[in-house]
Amino acid sequence: MLSSPPRDGKELRYILATDVGSTTTKARFFKRGEDGWRYVTSGEAPTTVEAPYEDVTMGVLNAVREIEELTGHRMITDNNDRILMPFDGKKGVDLYLTTSSAGGGLQMMVGGVVTEITAASANRACLGAGSIVMDVLALDDGRLPHEKIRRIKNLRPDMILLAGGTNGGSVKHVIGMAEVIAAAKPRCRLGEGYSLPLVYAGNIDARQHIEKMCCNDFSLTMIDNIRPDLDTEVIDPARRAVHELFMEHVMRQAPGYTKLMGWTDIDIMPTPAGEGNAMQLLAKAYGTNVLGVGLGGATTNVYSVFDGKFVRSVSANLGMSYSISNVLKEAGIQNILRWIPFKMETRDLQTRIKNKMIRPTTIPQTLEELIIEHAVAREALRLGLQHHKTIATRLKGIKVERNVGDILDQKMEETYIKMGSIGAIAGTGGLLSHAPRRVQSMIIMTDAFQTEGVTRLFQDSVFMMPHLGLLSTQYPDIALEIFKRDCLVPMGTVIAVTGEGKVGDEVIEVQLELDGKTVTKALKYGELCRIPLPERSTSHAKIQPKKGFDIGQGEGKMVEAEVYGGVVGLILDARGRPLKMPEDPAEKRARLLGWFKALDMYPRELLDRLGEGS
Amino acid sequence: MAPKGKSAEAHAYTPGLKIKSFETVSKERVLPIEGTVFLKVGDQVGFDTVVARSKIPGDPQMINIAETLGVDPGMIDGFLKKKPGDRVKKGEIIAQDKALFGLIKRFVYSPIDGQIETLSDVTGQAIIREDPIDIEVDSYIQGKVSRVIAGKGVDVTTNAAIVQGIFGIGGESFGDLSMAVDSPSERLAPEKITEKHKDKIIVGGSFVSEEAFLKAKSVGARGIIVGGIDVEELIDIIKEDIGVAITGEEDVGLTLIVTEGFGEMPMSTRAFNLLKSLEGSRASINGTTQIRAGVIRPEIIVPYDSSKEARAETEQLAHGMKPGTVVRIIRDPYFGKIATVTGLPIELVKVETESLVRVATVKLEGGSEATIPRANLEVIEE
Numbered sequence: 001m002l003s004s005p006p007r008d009g010k011e012l013r014y015i016l017a018t019d020v021g022s023t024t025t026k027a028r029f030f031k032r033g034e035d036g037w038r039y040v041t042s043g044e045a046p047t048t049v050e051a052p053y054e055d056v057t058m059g060v061l062n063a064v065r066e067i068e069e070l071t072g073h074r075m076i077t078d079n080n081d082r083i084l085m086p087f088d089g090k091k092g093v094d095l096y097l098t099t100s101s102a103g104g105g106l107q108m109m110v111g112g113v114v115t116e117i118t119a120a121s122a123n124r125a126c127l128g129a130g131s132i133v134m135d136v137l138a139l140d141d142g143r144l145p146h147e148k149i150r151r152i153k154n155l156r157p158d159m160i161l162l163a164g165g166t167n168g169g170s171v172k173h174v175i176g177m178a179e180v181i182a183a184a185k186p187r188c189r190l191g192e193g194y195s196l197p198l199v200y201a202g203n204i205d206a207r208q209h210i211e212k213m214c215c216n217d218f219s220l221t222m223i224d225n226i227r228p229d230l231d232t233e234v235i236d237p238a239r240r241a242v243h244e245l246f247m248e249h250v251m252r253q254a255p256g257y258t259k260l261m262g263w264t265d266i267d268i269m270p271t272p273a274g275e276g277n278a279m280q281l282l283a284k285a286y287g288t289n290v291l292g293v294g295l296g297g298a299t300t301n302v303y304s305v306f307d308g309k310f311v312r313s314v315s316a317n318l319g320m321s322y323s324i325s326n327v328l329k330e331a332g333i334q335n336i337l338r339w340i341p342f343k344m345e346t347r348d349l350q351t352r353i354k355n356k357m358i359r360p361t362t363i364p365q366t367l368e369e370l371i372i373e374h375a376v377a378r379e380a381l382r383l384g385l386q387h388h389k390t391i392a393t394r395l396k397g398i399k400v401e402r403n404v405g406d407i408l409d410q411k412m413e414e415t416y417i418k419m420g421s422i423g424a425i426a427g428t429g430g431l432l433s434h435a436p437r438r439v440q441s442m443i444i445m446t447d448a449f450q451t452e453g454v455t456r457l458f459q460d461s462v463f464m465m466p467h468l469g470l471l472s473t474q475y476p477d478i479a480l481e482i483f484k485r486d487c488l489v490p491m492g493t494v495i496a497v498t499g500e501g502k503v504g505d506e507v508i509e510v511q512l513e514l515d516g517k518t519v520t521k522a523l524k525y526g527e528l529c530r531i532p533l534p535e536r537s538t539s540h541a542k543i544q545p546k547k548g549f550d551i552g553q554g555e556g557k558m559v560e561a562e563v564y565g566g567v568v569g570l571i572l573d574a575r576g577r578p579l580k581m582p583e584d585p586a587e588k589r590a591r592l593l594g595w596f597k598a599l600d601m602y603p604r605e606l607l608d609r610l611g612e613g614s
Numbered sequence: 615m616a617p618k619g620k621s622a623e624a625h626a627y628t629p630g631l632k633i634k635s636f637e638t639v640s641k642e643r644v645l646p647i648e649g650t651v652f653l654k655v656g657d658q659v660g661f662d663t664v665v666a667r668s669k670i671p672g673d674p675q676m677i678n679i680a681e682t683l684g685v686d687p688g689m690i691d692g693f694l695k696k697k698p699g700d701r702v703k704k705g706e707i708i709a710q711d712k713a714l715f716g717l718i719k720r721f722v723y724s725p726i727d728g729q730i731e732t733l734s735d736v737t738g739q740a741i742i743r744e745d746p747i748d749i750e751v752d753s754y755i756q757g758k759v760s761r762v763i764a765g766k767g768v769d770v771t772t773n774a775a776i777v778q779g780i781f782g783i784g785g786e787s788f789g790d791l792s793m794a795v796d797s798p799s800e801r802l803a804p805e806k807i808t809e810k811h812k813d814k815i816i817v818g819g820s821f822v823s824e825e826a827f828l829k830a831k832s833v834g835a836r837g838i839i840v841g842g843i844d845v846e847e848l849i850d851i852i853k854e855d856i857g858v859a860i861t862g863e864e865d866v867g868l869t870l871i872v873t874e875g876f877g878e879m880p881m882s883t884r885a886f887n888l889l890k891s892l893e894g895s896r897a898s899i900n901g902t903t904q905i906r907a908g909v910i911r912p913e914i915i916v917p918y919d920s921s922k923e924a925r926a927e928t929e930q931l932a933h934g935m936k937p938g939t940v941v942r943i944i945r946d947p948y949f950g951k952i953a954t955v956t957g958l959p960i961e962l963v964k965v966e967t968e969s970l971v972r973v974a975t976v977k978l979e980g981g982s983e984a985t986i987p988r989a990n991l992e993v994i995e996e
Contacts, residue, residue: 172736172737179734179739179741185671298906323858326858328855329857347844347846355949358781359780360905362944362945363989365965365967436967436969
């Protein structure tokens, strides 16, 4: 059910947007002034989806009330029962919209015939629609039918997407998968007395059988086959169906959402879908391939827009508070320790991380604790990207021509994500946005993603990407204007070489035009250097990698590029790729301390104190 | 653009864990699906009274008849010995194919006792569902039925003392409280645990080692309540690392409730003294923990005798901090210390990390003053 068509953007003066998160509801207020659209301020309040409140609108009104207090602009009715709309010349707003991830977000289960073909496509569609995919089941996933059935029964998803088979091909396998789902008779996670939505996006010839089998226990929606043939993946109909069913079924079961839906001018969207839209806005605005990351407390979302193709992945248990211990578990303790520039026993690190897990809302008060969280963040992002690469893959099942080199390499790399072709990276989420020095989040992302060549880095200023992403669906120009002016904080540019060497080897020489002067910087292997270059400044750079090193055009080949400034400036990274740390722990700690000081990442005196005895 | 003194992160505080000598506790005890409820409002229940019972559908098993017989799925009708709705025993023949005058025989046997639910002429699969399984829900706490939820279960209400832990493992249990240490800072040493702790809930002090835990298990204790536990020893006990704090299903022989956190940490004096004052009383405990939105903390509930008068008490949902509030510091550098709030500055304060945060000034138990981010303080609910 879609909301009424939007008004002309020129009529709008005030926009209110909220994101109902699982713990906090974040309101953002935007205003059109003489110089165009700007972000005004924020209000936040605990989300009220759980007992004893069980009405999300209470948290929304509390967050909006903070904005009222801060601005003096009234936007809640006298009865305190809804948002005042439209703006009447004195009070109210012209547009209200919201994203939501409360109550665990949209939790889906995916079924397909072949794990790497139809199930993979269905998985990509669900992720792109902003859902959390609880499991991907396929006939060839190695589980016995009764194991699959038990899994589906226990999962209790909000919705199921079933794909399988190409049009004109065999119907037997996808019907087999449907039988498994039908036998499980899964109950909905939220609400009782309504049928679980099942979206069928498989071989169209099997529709009659699926209908017969599933019409009683499910709310069935038939859409175009997601893989009409092996060479084609048609994601959009599935993504649209998921969005519509999310509104029609799932949202209506969550406490207070029916009321909230009555307030909004644009359909409610899952938070990650809004964030994904914002990443696409970034790619469009700067005309480049983009990698984006939302590093949250419970999950890490990674987005890529690569050659126009948008893909999202969500690592459900990689996060900085609720899931911090899982990052340690997945990454391994040595991988966390490699980013810590002082001596630390593994048991001590384990204890601190587990204590954060059980008290997830605490914040670091000491530099030592901050550096530990930054170490964990690098690993959460590294694992998040690793996971993303398994989703952002070439279509499997199609014929691919391989050259001799590929055959000798035994396998062609499956993902199409190449760090050297990523022009911009954007980060959002509490740890990145609240880093006391912006250079900290810039280097956390650089280390985790191991950028290659020339890459611009951005950060969400105060977490408004989901809000603007949703706004962009109806008012792209307004969203883009606010996005560029107040949402994206340009941190600067990283120039990173690929290749391996020894400490002391000459790696790179960079010639920059700065304030009308030519500045030359030469770096040796293992060095990092920060050069101030303010926001809205650019510099023409001639980058000459030495023999054995590459900046994107081949070993030893010079690259000329415009580099963009930001709140951090330029970082020249001569540590090589893949980034290797010294084996010796003392040497590793000394190297890290050297990097942190060279970049002015943390207060120097405190770093010296922490580094004593290392 | 926030004006001076206004935090961008308002409402940041950590609700405290309950340490209450008296509260009216109500527990909803319901079946996952509809069933029969045996009680009415006002009925008295013990710790393990069955309140409702039902049957859940058995697990289905799938077997591909067409593949097993090597025939086309559209033709399986001619080979069937059973049809949908028929009951079957494990090993009973569902379908068979006899060829060449009986020289070649192929059979499809039922893998379970159950009922044939469906047979597909497209895939050749049969779904056989196991017999329904009985499930029941018990009262968990001693008290009175205060509400009946038709077909699902009841609310049991009681006046009780309640202590919440920070983290636990193992599910619901009950037993008599037994103090095994003299002070909240004393470790629960293995030698303190003896045969007399069989069926008891042992209250320790600052730390339980793996050795002590296993000793408690071997004597048949039902639970341990303690300040802290070593991370690596906990992993040994539950045989896996904990990535996300969602627990309660562990099968470790008894329920463990940790009140403070990981490492050696003296149990809060208030919790220790309250439990000590209740020694010998029967308590319900549950180690189930869920640290996510909709947080669930482990709990110790000690119902009072029904003769004790009910006291009208409404739960305070979110009272904040004010000068004089007793708090626990829950992060380094003062982790575990108890303090009293002396001030709540409006303006944001820069801490060692250089973050600008909302803080509270506190007086530590020794008398010294400290400035702590409010997010790192936990109100002790009394």
